[in-house]
Amino acid sequence: xxxxxxxxxxxxxxxMVVLGTAVAMSWARHLDALLTGEDExxxxxxxxxxxxxxxxxxxxTLTAAAVxxxxxxxxxxxxxxxxxxxxVGVEHRQLMPAAxxxxxxxxxxxxxxxxxxxxxxxxxxxxxxxxxxxxIFLYLLARAAREGRxx
Numbered sequence: 001x002x003x004x005x006x007x008x009x010x011x012x013x014x015x016m017v018v019l020g021t022a023v024a025m026s027w028a029r030h031l032d033a034l035l036t037g038e039d040e041x042x043x044x045x046x047x048x049x050x051x052x053x054x055x056x057x058x059x060x061t062l063t064a065a066a067v068x069x070x071x072x073x074x075x076x077x078x079x080x081x082x083x084x085x086x087x088v089g090v091e092h093r094q095l096m097p098a099a100x101x102x103x104x105x106x107x108x109x110x111x112x113x114x115x116x117x118x119x120x121x122x123x124x125x126x127x128x129x130x131x132x133x134x135x136i137f138l139y140l141l142a143r144a145a146r147e148g149r150x151x
Contacts (some may be wrong), residue, residue: 005069005070009069012068012069013065013066013069013070016061016062016065017062017065017100020058020061020062020065021096021097021100023058024058024062024092024096025092025093025096025097027051027054027055027092028091028092028093028096029092029093030046030051031051031055031092032090032091032092032093033046033051034046034048034051034052035090063077070107071125071126072126073107073125073126073129074126074129074130074133075129075130075132075133075134075136075137076103076106076107076129076133077099077103078133078136078137078140079106079129079132079133079136080099080102080103080106081095081099081102082136082140083102084098084099084102107125107129110125110128110129111125113128114128
């Protein structure tokens, strides 16, 4: 979790976050093209395989950096973008920065909550995010199945 983390942890995370954000934002238009479908993206010159490969590599890299510093805080990356999409739209140029900031704000909010709410013992941050995130994940799975988007 984020408890007992200091400035030195932040100093470790900042370079990867800045680099990862810059790289992700530079590929936003290609990711937006994939939203239209693979065939449509190919028709406008997007190398679908390369974009998918890049997206997986950078997602894994940024996730690894975040987990190495903050620990395993489940479902934040799933919940926050879906919650923000109605407000900022589906374009990655707007959604990615909003999701980065929204995810950070959500983690801070939950961290404050677990520190302030009285419990019989220590309530880890990840437990709260799992309690909120698991039902949202199941809802998203059910919606995808209902809409025929499950492979």
